[in-house]
Structure formats: structure tokens, C-alpha cells
Amino acid sequence: MKLLTPFYGKHLECGATLIDVRNWQLAAVYTSVEEEYRMVRERAGFIDYSFQSAIAVAGRDAFSFLQKILVNDLRKISPGKAIYSSILDETGKMLDDTIVFWVEENLFIVNGLFAKRQTIEWLKKNAPGFEVSIIERGTCFLALQGPKSRDVLQKAVNLKGLPYFSLKQDKLGEIPVLIARVGFSGELGYELYVYPEYAHELWDTIIELGKEYNVGPYGMGVSGILTIEKGYLTSVDFYEGATPLEVGLGWTVGFDKEDFIGKEALLKRRSEGLKTKLMGFEVSDPKVVASANDNLIKEGRVVGQVTYRGVYGPAIGKSLGRGGVEIRYANEGEELELEHEGKRTKVKMARPRWYDPENKIVRG
Amino acid sequence: MSQKEVVIIGAGVIGCSIAYHLAKQGVPSQIIEMDSIAARASGKSWAVFTYPPRFLGLEGQPPEQLFSTPVGSVGPWLELFWMGYHRLPDIALDLQEKGGIDIGYGELPWIKVVLSESEEKDYKANLSLQKSQGFYEGYWIDGDDLRSLFPDINPLARGGMVLHYFQVEPYRYTLGLAQAAEKMGATIRQGEAVGFRHKGSRITSVTLGTGTEVETDVVVLAMGPWSGQGTSQLGKEMPILINREQCLRMQVLKRLPPYALSTPAGQAIIPKVDGSVILGHAGSADLQTGFDVSLTTEEVKMMLINDAIDLLPTLNEAELVEQRGDFECWSPPPNRIQPVLGRLPEWENAYIATRFGTLGMMLSLGAGRVMADLIIAGGRMPNRVKTMMECLSPV
Numbered sequence: 001m002k003l004l005t006p007f008y009g010k011h012l013e014c015g016a017t018l019i020d021v022r023n024w025q026l027a028a029v030y031t032s033v034e035e036e037y038r039m040v041r042e043r044a045g046f047i048d049y050s051f052q053s054a055i056a057v058a059g060r061d062a063f064s065f066l067q068k069i070l071v072n073d074l075r076k077i078s079p080g081k082a083i084y085s086s087i088l089d090e091t092g093k094m095l096d097d098t099i100v101f102w103v104e105e106n107l108f109i110v111n112g113l114f115a116k117r118q119t120i121e122w123l124k125k126n127a128p129g130f131e132v133s134i135i136e137r138g139t140c141f142l143a144l145q146g147p148k149s150r151d152v153l154q155k156a157v158n159l160k161g162l163p164y165f166s167l168k169q170d171k172l173g174e175i176p177v178l179i180a181r182v183g184f185s186g187e188l189g190y191e192l193y194v195y196p197e198y199a200h201e202l203w204d205t206i207i208e209l210g211k212e213y214n215v216g217p218y219g220m221g222v223s224g225i226l227t228i229e230k231g232y233l234t235s236v237d238f239y240e241g242a243t244p245l246e247v248g249l250g251w252t253v254g255f256d257k258e259d260f261i262g263k264e265a266l267l268k269r270r271s272e273g274l275k276t277k278l279m280g281f282e283v284s285d286p287k288v289v290a291s292a293n294d295n296l297i298k299e300g301r302v303v304g305q306v307t308y309r310g311v312y313g314p315a316i317g318k319s320l321g322r323g324g325v326e327i328r329y330a331n332e333g334e335e336l337e338l339e340h341e342g343k344r345t346k347v348k349m350a351r352p353r354w355y356d357p358e359n360k361i362v363r364g
Numbered sequence: 365m366s367q368k369e370v371v372i373i374g375a376g377v378i379g380c381s382i383a384y385h386l387a388k389q390g391v392p393s394q395i396i397e398m399d400s401i402a403a404r405a406s407g408k409s410w411a412v413f414t415y416p417p418r419f420l421g422l423e424g425q426p427p428e429q430l431f432s433t434p435v436g437s438v439g440p441w442l443e444l445f446w447m448g449y450h451r452l453p454d455i456a457l458d459l460q461e462k463g464g465i466d467i468g469y470g471e472l473p474w475i476k477v478v479l480s481e482s483e484e485k486d487y488k489a490n491l492s493l494q495k496s497q498g499f500y501e502g503y504w505i506d507g508d509d510l511r512s513l514f515p516d517i518n519p520l521a522r523g524g525m526v527l528h529y530f531q532v533e534p535y536r537y538t539l540g541l542a543q544a545a546e547k548m549g550a551t552i553r554q555g556e557a558v559g560f561r562h563k564g565s566r567i568t569s570v571t572l573g574t575g576t577e578v579e580t581d582v583v584v585l586a587m588g589p590w591s592g593q594g595t596s597q598l599g600k601e602m603p604i605l606i607n608r609e610q611c612l613r614m615q616v617l618k619r620l621p622p623y624a625l626s627t628p629a630g631q632a633i634i635p636k637v638d639g640s641v642i643l644g645h646a647g648s649a650d651l652q653t654g655f656d657v658s659l660t661t662e663e664v665k666m667m668l669i670n671d672a673i674d675l676l677p678t679l680n681e682a683e684l685v686e687q688r689g690d691f692e693c694w695s696p697p698p699n700r701i702q703p704v705l706g707r708l709p710e711w712e713n714a715y716i717a718t719r720f721g722t723l724g725m726m727l728s729l730g731a732g733r734v735m736a737d738l739i740i741a742g743g744r745m746p747n748r749v750k751t752m753m754e755c756l757s758p759v
Contacts, residue, residue, distance in 0.1 A: 004501055056457050058457050133460040133461060135453045135457045136453060138449075138450040138452065138453045196450050197447070197450060
């Protein structure tokens with residue numbers, strides 16, 4: 001069965017080339033990857049991420065329930081703010097990563113990626129004993145990203161006092177919208193959540209507001225490049241055996257929390273030491289772009305595997321990728337070989353946060 | 365607007381939804397109900413929220429064909445359906461939180477099964493029409509895939525159009541709306557409205573059967589098939605027809621796959637969230653001249669069971685646990701369903717929302733919201749619903 005977002009008609013109207021991602025019919029590209037890339041990095045563009053799920057968790061125990069589910073510690077934030085976290089099973093395995101919106105005192109939205117069903121089932125499975133309701137919301141959203149995104153939206157809605165990782169409910173013209181200042185591009189940006197009957201109106205409104213900067217849609221092709229350059233993870237980066245510690249998300253782990261699912265496993269992993277780690281790599285030949293599951297080789301032996309597909313990162317000027325590698329080779333500057341389509345090419349290990357590693361741009 | 369005393373007559377799904385949407389915007393109301401919450405049709409519906417673009421196929425059809433949609437262009441009406449459709453999950457959550465009720469919300473992919481070549485042609489044309497208007501979610505399931513879901517389905521089944529519906533439990537949903545409204549300041553009062561007092565074109569109080577006068581700034585008639593009585597007390601005759609609708613709830617040994625089935629003839633098999641199965645029939649009129657008849661009949665019971673077994677023989681093993689029926693408010697010919705929503709002409713502060721026919725449940729959220737907006741705005745139409753309201757004819 002094909003899955004469509006409420007913006008599907010707009011994708012067709014705008015001449016998108018479609019790709020199938022786990023049955024979702026998404027826009028790969030509208031004009032060209034180069035053009036869309038420049039649009040987001042230099043001006044602003046928007047993307048339909050409505051394949052992601054928005055799971056509402058509400059009720060008297062919503063806070064304590066999510067404290068149990070999430071690795072990160074909700075005590076770091078307050079209503080109107082968002083937090084990034086992983087969701088683990090008891091063995092520490094990554095089930096999903098999520099940005100959680102704290103909408104109102106007893107209402108949270110857990111934004112899942114592709115692992116939709118799995119995440120909602122996991123939440124429900126762990127809900128007994130808590131006074132919570134869990135439901136998948138019927139909303140969709142566009143993410144407007146780029147240095148001019150604030151200027152564009154500011155024309156129709158007041159964005160003052162909306163710092164990075166915060167959210168508010170407002171109206172964009174006549175459209176009721178939940179605006180969250182988050183994104184996956186590494187640029188200043190906002191996500192705009194609406195009920196699907198406003199989907200096309202939202203699309204047209206953003207184009208209208210963004211006329212001055214020639215704002216338009218961008219596809220999954222560019223999205224992949226932006227996220228790799230910035231070092232945002234996707235579910236395929238959670239390779240077999242990985243916990244948040246291996247994939248560089250140690251900073252999200254609330255070890256100070258009394259308990260959360262997977263805490264014991266993480267403590268054990270931390271004391272035993274890591275055996276593998278997710279690293280970035282730069283390919284010596286910029287024309288060679290890694291594919292998922294390509295081997296990473298040291299002295300003739302497979303010591304790792306590419307997770308997410310590689311990309312050529314225009315902002316960095318190199319072919320980039322990510323892979324899980326044995327811990328002793330997980331050092332910045334370490335040289336390995338990438339086995340891609342039967343040929344080996346030298347790659348250099350790197351911290352996988354090439355673009356704006358200090359988050360100055362997204363906070364700007 | 366200054367605080368108004370809004371009195372809503374009728375605690376069916378429409379009245380409770382209006383109270384809920386008013387309360388959401390900080391306007392308390394008082395619901396007057398002669399029986400109890402959702403005591404009549406609102407507690408007995410299939411409670412299915414259909415995918416609105418399915419109505420597009422009715423565009424341009426003669427009015428008597430418009431069984432499931434009001435007169436005129438279908439387009440503007442879709443807004444009213446959309447207002448319920450996508451909000452249902454959020455509403456379910458809110459009613460759980462504020463109303464303390466699990467309304468049995470769930471997704472319900474619905475297969476409109478075809479049994480002949482011409483039916484297949486019609487439904488495929490309907491799907492293309494939806495696509496041509498930008499609604500791409502519906503899809504076609506072929507006979508083999510259908511049989512892999514329902515191995516014993518009638519051998520004539522050739523496939524079907526699959527549309528994404530939602531469902532709730534009707535009584536709990538209506539009760540949830542009422543209780544959430546109560547929690548936000550609404551009150552519910554048992555009593556029968558028998559008349560109105562007015563100063564000029566303003567109603568000042570509602571007279572109850574006990575003789576009590578309930579003072580009011582705004583009156584809303586949400587009385588379903590009894591609406592005619594309400595309007596005649598205000599000197600307005602509103603033509604309505606009373607239709608009796610029945611369905612069965614069955615207990616099955618083994619849960620059915622989570623897909624509803626229906627045929628072009630109107631029979632429907634609907635698996636509910638709790639595992640029970642509703643058997644119903646859409647499309648057949650059973651018009652009554654008054655309320656003084658039994659709500660269910662043996663004849664309809666046998667028809668529903670036999671038709672369902674004919675489509676899905678496995679239901680032979682199901683056990684009947686409930687037969688239920690009640691009256692719906694239909695419109696006189698040539699239209700069967702032509703809702704009335706808006707301010708009563710010549711009355712400054714009287715509103716009406718009724719004649720939803722079989723569509724009361726799925727229009728309840730949209731109607732509740734539009735009515736609340738309208739009342740709060742003192743009868744002025746909010747921009748967004750203006751076009752839609754043009755096709756709603758007040759009495």
C-alpha cells in the first residue's frame with residue numbers, strides 16, 4: 001500500500017520526482033539538488049516531513065511516564081520547549097529518536113520518525129500503571145529552513161521570544177498552526193504543524209510570504225545532504241548493537257534521572273566500555289559516494305559498515321558518510337578504506353558534525 | 365462578546381458538541397434534555413467518520429441520488445466534514461483528559477466491495493475523480509488481496525475501493541463531549557422545553573414542562589427528529605421526515621481483520637475497536653409518520669444477518685448481542701439529507717442545528733464548531749465557513 005502525505009498533490013503540481021521510502025511517496029527533488037541546496041543554505045526553502053508521526057501523550061502522569069520512556073531528562077525543559085531524546089528498550093537498543101514538544105502542562109507530542117507503529121506500540125505497552133492517553137495526531141507539517149526563514153514567517157506571525165527548541169500555537173494568517181523552532185537542515189528554521197485540510201493553504205501561504213526570497217520546496221535528496229553535513233542522525237544510523245553511547249548521543253542521556261527504560265543497560269555499557277562507535281568519514285576521492293552497508297576496511301579486515309548513505313557535501317567540499325566502526329579505529333584522522341562497488345578508496349575518520357558544529361547558526 | 369447565557373435544547377451529539385465547542389472558547393452553556401445524554405440515535409449510530417472526498421462522486425447527481433450528502437455543490441460541504449475528520453484524534457485525547465471517557469477512537473480502513481463489472485467501473489471512476497481533485501489517499505484492492513484478508517468472502521467479490529475512515533463508540537463519544545463541556549463550565553439539566561417567552565424578536569426564557577422558566581440570551585435547537593416541535597413553538601414550520609435506522613452488534617469468536625466491508629447495495633460490516641462487529645445497512649429508507657412505533661423489528665434483524673452472512677459467511681458463527689435502532693431526522697424530497705444550520709430567520713437570538721440524517725456523528729464536530737463560532741460572533745459568519753454556510757438553508 002502506498003502512503004501519501006496531505007501535500008502529495010502539491011508534490012505532483014510542483015513537478016517533483018517521487019521516491020518510495022518505506023511505502024511513503026515522497027518528493028526526491030523538484031528542480032535540481034544543487035538549486036534546492038543553495039536555496040536552503042542561502043535563502044530559505046521548505047520540505048514536507050509529514051511522514052513523521054506526531055504522537056500526543058497527555059494526562060496527569062504524562063511527565064512521569066515520559067521520564068520513564070525517554071533517555072533525556074524532561075526536567076531540563078518547561079512547557080513551550082522541546083527536547084531531543086532517544087527511546088530505548090530494556091537492552092539499551094535504540095527504538096527511535098525523537099524531538100518531544102512540551103505543549104501544555106499535561107500534554108506532550110512525541111515526534112517519531114519512520115518507526116511510527118513501533119513507537120506508538122512501545123508507548124502503549126509501557127503505559128499501564130500511568131494515567132496517560134496516547135494517540136497519534138492527525139496533523140501534518142512543513143519545515144521551513146534557511147537563514148531567511150524568520151524574515152519570511154515574521155511577515156505573518158510574531159516570532160519574537162521563540163528561541164531554538166521552543167514552540168507556540170498561533171495563527172499564520174487564517175491558519176491555526178503549531179510553530180516549533182527546530183529542524184533537520186542545520187539552518188535557522190521552523191516547523192509548521194497544521195490539520196491536513198489546511199495543508200495546501202499552508203504551502204501556498206509560505207510561497208506567497210517567501211516571494212521576495214524565491215522560497216520553494218526542497219526534496220528528500222537535499223534533505224539527506226543537509227542532515228549529513230550537520231550530523232543529524234536517522235534511524236538507519238542505529239546499527240545493530242548500538243546504544244546512544246555508540247552513536248554520539250551520550251549527551252542526551254539523563255543518567256541523573258532516577259530511572260528510565262534502558263538505564264541499566266547503558267550504565268553497564270558505560271562501565272564495560274564501548275566496542276564500536278558511529279563515526280563520520282571523508283572520502284579521499286570526492287567522486288566516490290558511499291552507499292549504506294558498504295564495508296569499512298583496515299588492513300584487509302572489515303572493521304565497520306556504512307550506516308546512512310553517503311553524500312557529497314557542498315558546504316564541506318567533500319564526499320561524506322557515517323558508519324559504525326570498531327572502537328580502536330574510531331579516532332578522528334584515522335585512515336580506513338571504503339569498499340564501494342568492489343573498489344576500495346581511502347577514507348579519513350572524522351567527527352560527523354561538519355556543518356556549524358557549535359550550533360551557532362541554528363541558535364542565531 | 366459579553367457573557368451570554370446559552371441554552372441548548374437537546375443532549376444528542378450535536379447539542380453536546382455545540383456545548384463543548386462553546387466551552388472551549390470560554391462560553392458556558394446549559395443543555396436541556398428531556399431524556400438523558402445520547403439516549404436516542406446519538407447513542408446508537410455506527411459512529412463512523414468517513415473520508416470526506418468520497419462525497420465528490422455525488423457531484424452533479426440528481427438530488428434523489430444524494431442520499432449521503434446535502435443538496436447543491438458538494439465542495440463547500442466537505443469543509444464541514446474535514447473539521448471532524450482530522451481533529452478526531454485530538455478530540456479523542458481531549459475527551460479522555462477533560463471528559464474522563466475513552467471514546468473508542470480507532471482507524472478504520474473501509475473496503476467498498478464490488479460484486480460486478482459495472483460496480484467496479486463506477487468505483488474506479490470515483491477513485492479517479494478523487495485523484496483528479498487532489499485527493500490521492502484512496503486506493504484499489506484487487507480480488508486476490510481482498511481474499512487474503514477475508515478468505516471466505518463471497519466469491520463474487522471482485523475487489524474494492526479502500527478509503528481511510530475513523531470510528532468511535534457513539535454513546536461514549538457523546539457522553540465525553542458532554543462531560544468535557546461540563547468540566548469547562550457547561551451544565552446539563554433534565555427537562556422538556558415546552559415553550560419560549562420573548563420580547564419582540566428576542567427570546568428571553570425557555571419554559572420547561574414543570575413550569576420553570578430558564579432565562580437565556582441565546583437559544584439553540586439541537587433536537588434531531590424532534591426539531592419540528594421546537595421550531596413550531598417559534599412559529600416556523602420546518603419540513604422533516606422521520607426515518608428509523610437499525611443495526612446489530614455481534615460478538616465474533618475470532619476477531620475480524622480491522623477493515624470494514626460494505627457493498628454498493630448498502631450493507632456494512634464494521635469491526636469496532638473492542639472486537640465486536642456492527643452490521644448495518646445504509647441506503648434503505650424506513651420512514652415513519654410519528655414516534656409511536658417500536659425502534660427495532662424482527663424483519664430488519666433477519667435481513668441484516670442474512671445479508672452479512674451472504675457477504676462474509678464466517679459471520680454465521682457470530683452471536684447477536686444487541687439490536688438497536690432509533691429515529692433520524694431526514695429532509696423531505698427531493699433531498700434526503702439537507703442539514704439546517706444557522707440562525708432562525710426573524711429571531712435575533714435563536715439558532716438551529718438539525719436534519720443531519722445519517723451524517724450526525726461525522727458532522728458533529730464541524731457543526732459544533734461552526735455553531736459555536738456563529739453564536740460567539742452574534743450570528744455573523746466566520747470567513748472560512750462563509751461559502752459553506754451559503755448552502756445551509758435556515759428554515
